[in-house]
Amino acid sequence: MKILVPCKRVPNPDLKLKVANGAVDLAGTTWQCNPFDEYAVEAALRLTEKGKGGERVGEVVVVSIGPKDTSAQLRQLLAMGASRATLIAGDDSALDADLVARILQAVVNAEKPDLVLMGKQAVDGDDNQVGQILAARLGWPQATFLASILLGADGKSATVTREVDAGVEERRVRLPAVMTVDLRIVGKKAVRNEALAPATAEWEDTQRLASLKGIMAAKKKELREITAESLGITGGILLKTVRHEAPPTRKAGVKVASVEELVAKLHNEAKVI
Amino acid sequence: MPGTATLVLLETTTSNLRSASLPAISAARKLAQANGGSVVGLVIGAGVAAAAADAARYVDKVLCCDNPALATALAETWAPVLVAAVKKIDAAALVTSATSTGKDVLPRAAGLLGAGMASEIVGVTGAKTFRRPTYAGNALTDVEVLTSVVVATVRQTEFPPAAPAAAAGTVESLQPGPIDPLGSELVALHVSKSARPDLTEAKVVVSGGRGMKDAEGFKVIEQLTDLLGGALGASRAACDAGMVPNDLQVGQTGKVVAPELYFAIAISGAIQHLAGMKSSKVIVAINKDPEAPIFQVADYGLCATWESTVPPLIAQIKALKAAG
Numbered sequence: 001m002k003i004l005v006p007c008k009r010v011p012n013p014d015l016k017l018k019v020a021n022g023a024v025d026l027a028g029t030t031w032q033c034n035p036f037d038e039y040a041v042e043a044a045l046r047l048t049e050k051g052k053g054g055e056r057v058g059e060v061v062v063v064s065i066g067p068k069d070t071s072a073q074l075r076q077l078l079a080m081g082a083s084r085a086t087l088i089a090g091d092d093s094a095l096d097a098d099l100v101a102r103i104l105q106a107v108v109n110a111e112k113p114d115l116v117l118m119g120k121q122a123v124d125g126d127d128n129q130v131g132q133i134l135a136a137r138l139g140w141p142q143a144t145f146l147a148s149i150l151l152g153a154d155g156k157s158a159t160v161t162r163e164v165d166a167g168v169e170e171r172r173v174r175l176p177a178v179m180t181v182d183l184r185i186v187g188k189k190a191v192r193n194e195a196l197a198p199a200t201a202e203w204e205d206t207q208r209l210a211s212l213k214g215i216m217a218a219k220k221k222e223l224r225e226i227t228a229e230s231l232g233i234t235g236g237i238l239l240k241t242v243r244h245e246a247p248p249t250r251k252a253g254v255k256v257a258s259v260e261e262l263v264a265k266l267h268n269e270a271k272v273i
Numbered sequence: 274m275p276g277t278a279t280l281v282l283l284e285t286t287t288s289n290l291r292s293a294s295l296p297a298i299s300a301a302r303k304l305a306q307a308n309g310g311s312v313v314g315l316v317i318g319a320g321v322a323a324a325a326a327d328a329a330r331y332v333d334k335v336l337c338c339d340n341p342a343l344a345t346a347l348a349e350t351w352a353p354v355l356v357a358a359v360k361k362i363d364a365a366a367l368v369t370s371a372t373s374t375g376k377d378v379l380p381r382a383a384g385l386l387g388a389g390m391a392s393e394i395v396g397v398t399g400a401k402t403f404r405r406p407t408y409a410g411n412a413l414t415d416v417e418v419l420t421s422v423v424v425a426t427v428r429q430t431e432f433p434p435a436a437p438a439a440a441a442g443t444v445e446s447l448q449p450g451p452i453d454p455l456g457s458e459l460v461a462l463h464v465s466k467s468a469r470p471d472l473t474e475a476k477v478v479v480s481g482g483r484g485m486k487d488a489e490g491f492k493v494i495e496q497l498t499d500l501l502g503g504a505l506g507a508s509r510a511a512c513d514a515g516m517v518p519n520d521l522q523v524g525q526t527g528k529v530v531a532p533e534l535y536f537a538i539a540i541s542g543a544i545q546h547l548a549g550m551k552s553s554k555v556i557v558a559i560n561k562d563p564e565a566p567i568f569q570v571a572d573y574g575l576c577a578t579w580e581s582t583v584p585p586l587i588a589q590i591k592a593l594k595a596a597g
Contacts, residue, residue, distance in 0.1 A: 013408075013409060013544065013545070014544070016411075017408050017411040017412060019411070019412050024408070024412055096389070097380070097390065098383075098384070098387075098389065098390075101384065123408075123409060123525070124407065124408055125407055126392065126393070126406065126407050126408070126409065126525070127392045128376055128380070128392055128393075129380040129383070129390055129392060130380075131380075132348065132377065132378075132379075132380035132381040132383075132384060133380050133381070133383060133384035134384070135348075135381060135384070136352065136380075136381045136382075136383075136384025136385045137384050139455075140455065141349055141454075141455040141456055141457045142348055142349070142377075142381065142457075143457070144348075144376070144377045145373065145376075145377070147519070157456070159460065162373075163373070163519060163520065164373035164374070164462075165293075165372050165373045165374075165473070165520075165528075166373075166462065166464050166465065167462065167463050167464040167465040167520055168462075168463045168465075168520075169459065169461075169462050169463070170459070170460040170461045170462070170463070171457060171458065171459055171460055172456075172457070172458050172460055173456065173457050174455065174456025174457065182526070183509075183513075183526055184519060237389075237419065238387070238388065238389030238390075238418065238419050238420050239389040239390065239391060239416055239417070239418055239419065240416065240417045240418075240419055241414060241415075241416055242402070242414075242415040242416060242417055243414070243415050244407070244412045244413070244414050244415075245412065245413045245414075245415075246411075246412065246413075247406070247410060247411065247412065247413050250551060250556075250569075250570045250572075252569060253556070253568075253570075253571050253572035253573055253574060254572070254573060254574070255568070255574045255575070255576060256573055256574065256575050258575075259575070259582050259585045259586050259589060260589065262557065262573055262575050262586065263586065263589045263590060263593065265573055266534075266555075266557070266573065267593060270534075270555045270572065270573075272477075272533055272534040272554075272555050273501065273534070273590055273593065
């Protein structure tokens with residue numbers, strides 16, 4: 001089983017975002033792997049191991065498009081256990097979901113993975129498009145917003161659950177496929193490869209941290225840096241970002257001292273009860 | 274020369290248009306104005322003739338693709354139908370509401386069309402320009418689609434539900450091309466059963482956070498929810514802790530709501546939660562931590578534990594209702 005996991009570098013979502021003069025100012029931020037992509041890496045690691053802490057069978061290849069120092073995030077993913085990494089030089093300002101999907105399509109054609117597993121969206125652009133566009137361009141099936149993956153023993157299909165508005169949807173999907181994951185995917189028993197791990201297999205209820213041994217091992221793993229041009233990518237973006245603006249702030253409200261006062265305000269002032 | 278029509282994918286039951294699609298029709302009308310064209314609805318499914326007739330009340334024309342093999346909304350089979358419909362009417366734009374179906378199917382259609390797409394738009398500023406939230410709602414971003422066909426999903430809370438048009442539109446059948454699910458199939462849909470209104474459509478939403486401690490705590494705010502005829506919500510922390518199912522999650526990674534009245538109880542107000550509720554009309558926060566960020570967006574803040582305030586709140590609202 002070879003799994004390709006595209007990962008995006010995003011600014012720390014817990015830091016206050018600076019928006020000024022029509023632009024987002026990221027000069028003072030710290031960078032990290034998009035949380036949903038990190039969950040996808042965790043899921044991919046589980047799908048290629050014989051239970052928690054078990055031997056890895058197959059390959060988890062991580063790929064990112066970003067500036068040179070994105071190698072730091074890729075090294076971390078290698079330290080978690082990913083097999084090797086590819087960094088394609090690029091800058092967010094010159095990318096959109098379609099171009100990212102086209103670059104990934106070229107990577108898929110070269111790597112020929114059994115599965116592309118990625119986050120449902122990046123927490124900066126919040127597009128929620130790349131997985132679906134990639135599947136369309138490849139002519140592959142897609143399974144989005146996944147909460148669980150049970151990979152069949154034959155390695156040819158998977159049973160997945162998706163978080164949809166009405167509840168939880170269960171689907172069968174043929175491989176190769178593009179799958180995008182939601183946050184439940186890192187639950188203890190959310191992901192399993194029937195060929196490798198028994199039904200009793202359990203993992204931590206979150207993504208794994210890199211061990212010291214993992215960090216040492218990651219230094220020797222392959223991290224290849226290439227360009228989109230070398231993959232034969234031409235043409236530009238289809239969606240242009242014109243400008244950013246800070247959202248209107250809500251007027252600070254009032255503090256009430258008691259339940260009585262709250263009920264009176266909601267009834268007489270806001271007139272909502 | 275590209276066409277002028279705006280195509281809107283409409284979600285239905287077998288007999289009715291779903292209300293989740295009404296905001297997308299409003300957005301489609303704005304686009305149709307900018308393009309000087311008509312609004313054409315697209316209904317896909319099996320046995321959906323009655324639903325197509327219902328949908329026709331809202332738009333100029335409905336294309337109905339009725340086929341037993343299209344009963345399930347699989348992106349693999351529905352996206353090619355969207356492409357066929359865009360080509361048939363020479364559409365300038367393709368939109369739908371940002372439901373779980375819309376978010377799954379539309380980007381695949383955009384990929385097949387080679388069209389630029391704007392996700393979860395909150396404003397239509399021109400025929401090809403939109404406003405949309407990014408960074409979990411911490412920025413509003415103006416984007417421009419550079420292709421002849423424009424694709425967009427519509428954030429339901431930011432457009433009013435469309436009213437029926439003066440005259441109902443016509444219904445025309447659309448023949449699908451070859452239907453190939455590429456091996457994907459629906460096994461089961463486990464529907465969350467609730468007598469309460471849908472979270473995204475409720476006029477009142479009562480949400481609990483990590484501070485509710487356990488499922489028992491949620492039972493108390495459920496009483497408040499039902500008293501107000503509202504929907505129950507939760508923060509990601511409460512969902513992650515297993516107090517309530519994840520489909521109740523309000524926030525960047527859950528549902529986006531904008532009710533008349535939103536109660537945030539024992540919710541600190543992380544950025545990702547605020548992204549899902551800060552468009553609510555009136556926000557009430559009950560939290561024991563005076564520094565909780567939720568107070569910065571709340572119209573009415575009560576700094577106290579939920580245990581000491583929610584039961585008397587229920588009693589007083591009951592008394593008010595009895596008196597009124």
